[in-house]
Amino acid sequence: MTVHITRHGDASDGTEAVGSRLSRVDGPAKITGAAKYAVEQQLDGLAYAVLIESTIAAGKVRSIDTEAAEAAPGVLTVLTPDNIPPLKTASDWLGTPPPDAPYCPLAREITFSGQHVAAVVAETFEQAVAAAALAQVSYDEVPAIVDLSDGNAGDGIPIDAMTKAWGDAEAAFAAAPVRICAAYNTPREYQAPMEPHGLIARWQGDQLTVWEPSQWLDGMARTYAEWFGVPFENVRLVSPYIGGGFGSKALALGHGAVAAIAARMLDRPVRLVMTRPQTFTGYGGRAATRQTVTIGADADGIIQSIVHRGVNETSIDGMWVEPLGSTTSIMYATPNFSSRQNVVRVNSVVPGAMRAPGENPSAFGIESAIDELAYEVGVDPLEIRLRNYAEQDPHAKKAWSTRQLREAYAAGAERFGWSKRSPKPRSMRDGNQLIGWGVAAGTYPVRRAYGEAMVRILADGSVEVESSSIDMGQGTYTILAQTAAETLGVPADNVVVKLGDSRFARAGVTGGSRLAGVMTGAVHKAASAALDELVGLAISDPRSPFHALQANTLVVTNGRITSPRGEGPEVSIAELLASVGRDRIEAKGDTMPANSTAEERYKNYTTIAMALPHTEGDYSRYSWCAHFIEVRVDEDFGTVRVSRVVSALDSGRLYNPKLAESQWKGGIIMGIGQALLEEGIVDRRHGRIVNNNLADYLVPTNADIPDIEVISVGIPDPHSSVLGGKGVGELAIVGVAPAIANAVFHATGKRIRDLPITLEKLI
Amino acid sequence: MRDFSYLRAGSVDAARQASALPGAMLLAGGTTLIDLAKCGVAEPDTLVDITHLKGLDAITVDDRGATIGALAKMSSIADHADIKSRFPAVSEALWQAASAQIRNMATIGGNLMQRTRCPYFRDRENFPACNKRTPGSGCSAIGGVTRGHAVLGTSEACIATYPGDLAVALVAFDAIVHLGDRQVQVEDFFLLPGTTPDKEHAIQQGEVITAISIPGTPAARRSTYLKVRDRQSYEFAAASAAVGIEFEADGRTIRDLRVALGGVATKPWRARAVEAALKGKVLEADVVRRASLLAMEGAVDHGANHYKIELAPRVVARAILKMGETA
Numbered sequence A: 001m002t003v004h005i006t007r008h009g010d011a012s013d014g015t016e017a018v019g020s021r022l023s024r025v026d027g028p029a030k031i032t033g034a035a036k037y038a039v040e041q042q043l044d045g046l047a048y049a050v051l052i053e054s055t056i057a058a059g060k061v062r063s064i065d066t067e068a069a070e071a072a073p074g075v076l077t078v079l080t081p082d083n084i085p086p087l088k089t090a091s092d093w094l095g096t097p098p099p100d101a102p103y104c105p106l107a108r109e110i111t112f113s114g115q116h117v118a119a120v121v122a123e124t125f126e127q128a129v130a131a132a133a134l135a136q137v138s139y140d141e142v143p144a145i146v147d148l149s150d151g152n153a154g155d156g157i158p159i160d161a162m163t164k165a166w167g168d169a170e171a172a173f174a175a176a177p178v179r180i181c182a183a184y185n186t187p188r189e190y191q192a193p194m195e196p197h198g199l200i201a202r203w204q205g206d207q208l209t210v211w212e213p214s215q216w217l218d219g220m221a222r223t224y225a226e227w228f229g230v231p232f233e234n235v236r237l238v239s240p241y242i243g244g245g246f247g248s249k250a251l252a253l254g255h256g257a258v259a260a261i262a263a264r265m266l267d268r269p270v271r272l273v274m275t276r277p278q279t280f281t282g283y284g285g286r287a288a289t290r291q292t293v294t295i296g297a298d299a300d301g302i303i304q305s306i307v308h309r310g311v312n313e314t315s316i317d318g319m320w321v322e323p324l325g326s327t328t329s330i331m332y333a334t335p336n337f338s339s340r341q342n343v344v345r346v347n348s349v350v351p352g353a354m355r356a357p358g359e360n361p362s363a364f365g366i367e368s369a370i371d372e373l374a375y376e377v378g379v380d381p382l383e384i385r386l387r388n389y390a391e392q393d394p395h396a397k398k399a400w401s402t403r404q405l406r407e408a409y410a411a412g413a414e415r416f417g418w419s420k421r422s423p424k425p426r427s428m429r430d431g432n433q434l435i436g437w438g439v440a441a442g443t444y445p446v447r448r449a450y451g452e453a454m455v456r457i458l459a460d461g462s463v464e465v466e467s468s469s470i471d472m473g474q475g476t477y478t479i480l481a482q483t484a485a486e487t488l489g490v491p492a493d494n495v496v497v498k499l500g501d502s503r504f505a506r507a508g509v510t511g512g513s514r515l516a517g518v519m520t521g522a523v524h525k526a527a528s529a530a531l532d533e534l535v536g537l538a539i540s541d542p543r544s545p546f547h548a549l550q551a552n553t554l555v556v557t558n559g560r561i562t563s564p565r566g567e568g569p570e571v572s573i574a575e576l577l578a579s580v581g582r583d584r585i586e587a588k589g590d591t592m593p594a595n596s597t598a599e600e601r602y603k604n605y606t607t608i609a610m611a612l613p614h615t616e617g618d619y620s621r622y623s624w625c626a627h628f629i630e631v632r633v634d635e636d637f638g639t640v641r642v643s644r645v646v647s648a649l650d651s652g653r654l655y656n657p658k659l660a661e662s663q664w665k666g667g668i669i670m671g672i673g674q675a676l677l678e679e680g681i682v683d684r685r686h687g688r689i690v691n692n693n694l695a696d697y698l699v700p701t702n703a704d705i706p707d708i709e710v711i712s713v714g715i716p717d718p719h720s721s722v723l724g725g726k727g728v729g730e731l732a733i734v735g736v737a738p739a740i741a742n743a744v745f746h747a748t749g750k751r752i753r754d755l756p757i758t759l760e761k762l763i
Numbered sequence B: 001m002r003d004f005s006y007l008r009a010g011s012v013d014a015a016r017q018a019s020a021l022p023g024a025m026l027l028a029g030g031t032t033l034i035d036l037a038k039c040g041v042a043e044p045d046t047l048v049d050i051t052h053l054k055g056l057d058a059i060t061v062d063d064r065g066a067t068i069g070a071l072a073k074m075s076s077i078a079d080h081a082d083i084k085s086r087f088p089a090v091s092e093a094l095w096q097a098a099s100a101q102i103r104n105m106a107t108i109g110g111n112l113m114q115r116t117r118c119p120y121f122r123d124r125e126n127f128p129a130c131n132k133r134t135p136g137s138g139c140s141a142i143g144g145v146t147r148g149h150a151v152l153g154t155s156e157a158c159i160a161t162y163p164g165d166l167a168v169a170l171v172a173f174d175a176i177v178h179l180g181d182r183q184v185q186v187e188d189f190f191l192l193p194g195t196t197p198d199k200e201h202a203i204q205q206g207e208v209i210t211a212i213s214i215p216g217t218p219a220a221r222r223s224t225y226l227k228v229r230d231r232q233s234y235e236f237a238a239a240s241a242a243v244g245i246e247f248e249a250d251g252r253t254i255r256d257l258r259v260a261l262g263g264v265a266t267k268p269w270r271a272r273a274v275e276a277a278l279k280g281k282v283l284e285a286d287v288v289r290r291a292s293l294l295a296m297e298g299a300v301d302h303g304a305n306h307y308k309i310e311l312a313p314r315v316v317a318r319a320i321l322k323m324g325e326t327a
């Protein structure tokens, strides 16, 4: 992997405004170990909980013999479904009122292997682990449906909300002179964050504090509050740093309930951290998917029809829909289209969100299929994408807010040298290495929501920004400092951003790549209000040195206040506050409609029900990208190595290009893992993932990652966010896997439609 | 992980005595042992720490060969100038093993003794049947997920792959394991599973590996270790080959050839049939490829590991041809 030296515009040249390449302000704390993660809090009286999980995939717990475990040294309690107080079922993330039924995070009815059935709490972690091994759980087992290919899995449940159709796709396909039809599969994939899931829960009376890595403090606080029947305000979530989430840390999960129950029963703070193997079954990764994509085209490769059918797995008692027609329906112009999706219940934990849920597997289908069409009609794979370019959203039939995809193709192709590609498969080689070049596009919708922030200008002229949003590595601390600095006219160094405490100004979920757009907007608004107040004071307070000037506005730059034409004094913010006798200026701002009710505000931050549709109004809003990838495939061994990546991306305006580039590269790296390595392997007799650790579930190492060049082709998109940005975090993974599969085809002449592309599929 | 007592051995003799007691285990770098203890597979009563014993980490190389103390770290052997020049396959096998962090911790003694990565072996709670862990309990792998399992040297009791890299190179060059005064050929040090897969090494409780010696030969000097895997680094071999070659004066006719395989067998696997087929022959690509197929004599697959039967001979052939090129 190459370290890219930043040549211009970084903090060292003194520009720190929005759009500059300021380095991560939280970097030094993380590198030196000063950053304290959630479960590293030192609390008096801390007890340790360890989960016991089911070893069958389907059936019932007959009995749990806890005697030996209870008698083991240091054990405080052994929790089972029989001795824990029932909780109330909490509402879902849309805020749908829950059924009036009890919720028990420890299961009697087993629907997947690895389900939590009991927990041991002890004075030390080691004692809890040792005692957990002594608990005897016996089961009545019944046959499980292990995965999508299980004979008993069936066709699943049609999800009507996923149906999209226009024209007469079947008829147009039947009439098309060129027809492509293929099935594409993706396996279970896992977020595998470095920091495993875990928490510390502490009760003080009816007040619950939870230190837990979280992508959504307010949403999780609501769930805890509903579970325990206490007011939302009684629950405080603290999550200052997060060691990766990728979608998996947005919801309060069963293990959190277990820890909070234990803390309440024992009246002691309790820490519970999942083991690495438990992170493969304690919550869901990306659902396994199957898609059939058929394309009817004319002899020039102009698409006449797309018929798409998708299936994803979900659990026996939970519902996860991975929207497989999402990219399919918007990437190319087609007069006829049909997409439908079913969901199949299998004995697994309910799948969950993982970087670009929906768009990612969807793109693997359509972006592979269009490549197959390109070879079928003998047109360059880039050219066929341009011939079928969608000038407007083919599904919503609305104008794109901005779509710099054509520019992405051009910029990427130019840097990659695409024009030198030899069109025939197996026509480029270097010794034993077959070389292939592939292209694929990606997209992700712009998810929008309302945000809130607190901005304080303190007596010493420094600025504090507070929000209960979070930074899991994407750079929230940094871009919010930049936003406040630019709006207020102070150096970014003088801004302290505080995140990750649900007592701060409220925030919705950090997911769907929405946080930057939402929070820069909210900080901009709050900071503007603070600035207005500051300038107002300076102009109108009789004690202000500007009072005599009778100006109607003032300018703040670099922390100093002047009049626009420079007449009159120049004073620092601190001096002004001192002169007018104020120790601070405080402004809370939000971007919600002014007449919103308290109930609507609560709903906005604790559910996703108020998110604004990306096709609201006159426009359809998406981020776009094009990946150009070179692979080398060993002709004898079938091993695939990615040797070059050039990606051009349209995320609108970048608040901090350095951080955006890092996120794009992270997404591309994760896409390389998805294409070549990642797969949860199920023992089909036991319905259990066997490679549930990081030695056997492979993610890319540095040695797997070549030079990655990313090019921003975005322009400010005023319809997508206050400051003009679109989404960054999820976009870049979308399209990487098909670009690699397409490159592998170009290298070898073999079309691999099942991820990951491991060596045995190519030898 | 359950409670155990910890003891620092003051000498090799003390280590022998302490580790002779039932439930005692030697602790070197701990990268295998602590990991297995955490999975509940290793359940030591006493850990006998030998890491601080003096003089056991020496590496000496001369014309007769190399002697490497049991406590030498994987990284220091890999980086040793004379090992690199006289035993390139040994250095390369170590460089391609595990990760930098593990290589800095792990010792050569512990490396030989590393256990299989069979996922069933490592998960006793979910898969009680494992003959290697619990003799007589059965084998969960047969009929299960077998992508990484062995195709050579298997038995009805166990099909687990020997995962290490270094030992493959050692087997190719007739290295010797020193257990104090007793010496065992490394090839004999590793046992086939047969009906007793729990018994993996020709070492008795209370014996300590003190050193490994490798005879210096022209074939060892002209050698390589080729490791093939899906991930470029930090993964065990799908198939690997240690190859050393010595040519006659004509520079084309093979006088001595050593071939051993990793990632495909229940122990580090010497491919003598390939050696025999090529000794005395002129090195030619076709001949080498055909002879390399002999490496798979007797191979049996269990479904998902079938690819190894195709892959391993290609790895062998590539390694031999690569050694030929550098003539």
Ligand SMILES: Cc1cc2nc3c(=O)[nH]c(=O)nc-3n(C[C@H](O)[C@H](O)[C@H](O)COP(=O)(O)OP(=O)(O)OC[C@H]3O[C@@H](n4cnc5c(N)ncnc54)[C@H](O)[C@@H]3O)c2cc1C
Binding pocket: A695, B025, B026, B027, B028, B029, B030, B031, B032, B033, B034, B035, B070, B074, B096, B097, B098, B099, B102, B105, B106, B107, B108, B109, B110, B111, B112, B113, B114, B163, B164, B165, B166, B207, B208, B209, B210, B234, B235, B236, B237
């Ligand atoms: C994630 C991961 C990936 C890995 N990848 C690879 C790989 O690609 N290739 C590879 O070859 N290896 C790999 N390894 C294995 C690694 O090389 C071994 O764990 C390491 O070499 C063991 O050495 P150690 O000193 O840490 O042994 P320990 O863990 O201390 O001991 C291992 C065993 O050897 C015994 N022992 C130790 N020293 C002696 C002695 N002197 N005499 C007698 N018995 C002794 C111990 O009692 C114990 O049973 C990997 C390991 C891990 C965890």
Ligand code: SF4
Binding pocket: B116, B118, B119, B120, B121, B129, B130, B131, B132, B133, B138, B139, B140, B141, B142, B157, B158, B159, B160, B197
């Ligand atoms: S292959 Fe060997 S180690 Fe694996 S389960 Fe079977 S007996 Fe155990």
